[in-house]
Amino acid sequence: MHNGIIIGAGPAGLTAAVTCAENGLDVIVLDEYMRAGGRLLGQLYEQPDGKWWNGIKESERLFQQAVDLGVQFRFGTAVSNIEYLDDMWVIYTEKEVLQTSNLLLATGAAESPVPVPGWTLPGVMSVGAAQVMTNVHRVKPGERGVIIGINVLSAAIAMELQLAGVEVASLTLPRMSEVTDVEAHPKEVMDSLLHVSHMAPSPFVKLGSKFMKGDFMKKMGAAFYPKNGVKMWDIPIQLRKAVIEIYGENQVEGVTLATINSKGDVVPGTEENIAADFVCIAGGLYPLAELAAIAGCPFYLVEELGGYVPLHSEEMETTLDGLYVAGNITGIEGAKVAAAQGHVAGLSIARNNGIRSLDYKIMDAIQHVKTTRDHAYIQFHPQIQKGRSKIQDQWNTYQRNVQEV
Structure with a gap:
């Protein structure tokens, strides 16, 4: 059994894996593609400061950093089902069945x-x-x-x-x-x-x-x-x-x-x-959230985020114990925002594994997500802030209902 399993080796999944490993966790990353990077691999553009953003190089850097920290990767591995049994998340693939108390869904987006x-x-x-x-x-x-x-x-x-x-x-x-x-x-x-x-x-x-x-x-x-x-x-x-x-x-x-x-x-x-x-x-992108649906997450249709997204907090928690989301599964944004969310998710998973004194780091990481979003070169949806506020409002309502019960 692993401290954490991450499904998706894109910018969110890779950054979360690095963050978990830096905090001493035993992490495994699953991805159906044959290499790490996700949608990072196809990105190549000039930034406002004149520097080039090369997604392949960025993904190679993150992947090597994760490998050096002991993160295990399973490429060419599709996940067919997940379920919560005996306080554990069980992940079914064609090759093996894995278990973890902390599961991150960083499955990204699909084209429409x-x-x-x-x-x-x-x-x-x-x-x-x-x-x-x-x-x-x-x-x-x-x-x-x-x-x-x-x-x-x-x-x-x-x-x-x-x-x-x-x-x-x-x-x-x-x-x-x-x-x-x-x-x-x-x-x-x-x-x-x-x-x-x-x-x-x-x-x-x-x-x-x-x-x-x-x-x-x-x-x-x-x-x-x-x-x-x-x-x-x-x-x-x-x-x-x-x-x-x-x-x-x-x-x-x-x-x-x-x-x-x-x-x-x-x-x-x-x-x-x-x-x-x-x-x-080109019909746009929508959050690839089937696994979250299988797990039983509540969803909300938020057009400003690109479609149906699972209910989640700023700390990347879902309403289900030990299940987290990060990246475009939470709404369509750029790779830098996805990576920032992955960092938050990694810290939240580490805290849930008993690593102490992470509250301030998580607060700083959440703020970094917001700053990264504010300075994004492009936004896939002009009213992304409105969409994020809608999800946060729903999360606050959920929290109040839980406390009342």
Whole structure:
């Protein structure tokens, strides 16, 4: 039996493992991938201070630090079930059954691609898959591509593809439907685009973020947004065009675009074809929380956090004894915030194992999470603070109810 088991070897899981091991705990980390890093592996971008954030190097640093501290890793290991028996968490994998009194779920997030006619053709992939191919495996997904879906994730990955010498012909919208309502609405997407305007060299986008504060001005912005789009890193961003279909015989050959009005409706007779040998679909990320559901955690739908998240405290505790969460399972944010949360979780686990004098360290670590969030280069959801407050309010209500009982 181990002092702690961590499911997920991304930034949250790795940092939690290091923190636990530094406090003398015997820790094991499980991950279904063949190496440590999680979504860190695909990240490569220039920070405001001019330094480059290289996710592969960062994950290698954390992994080596954990190994040097005696942390055990089980890669290529999928977890099929977890349950709480006799005051222990039992973790079932294909190879073995493990037990621990402290279990951390750091399972991260998954992509939610938007369905587009023709999306089953070879050469169509999620935007995250293109990122992994390019930044992790150093394989180009193609020579010329189109990204369907304009959001923080797709904008960042488009930049990374450009750095790798891949031509991104356009970032554009999916066609409006019941499934693609928000993703296909120019005004909603404008809000998201302006949120990352500091990353864009386009004067139109930068200026837009300064005066499009009110709802009326945002509607005006969507209405008068140039039909040919504007450019970020020489990539056309087209809020007035939508992909009608992806076409090709045996593989992707291109996409059919049409002009849309400010409400997202297609203007008949405006269809045009754009040649491409691959297409990325970007529908955003959602917390990967199935294991928390299996465990019996209560969930809340918090749109500002990306979907359903398990109820948890700032100390990364859940309502279940010895079960913790950290990283994107608690809400969609960047790797640095996930790592900061992992540090908090590691300290909480150590305290639960009897390590004393950690209260002040935990308070400092919680504050570091907030500071890291405030200084994040990009936020996947503009109202992340509102989402965090909602979960904290629910946790406070839970605590009061427990005390009353």
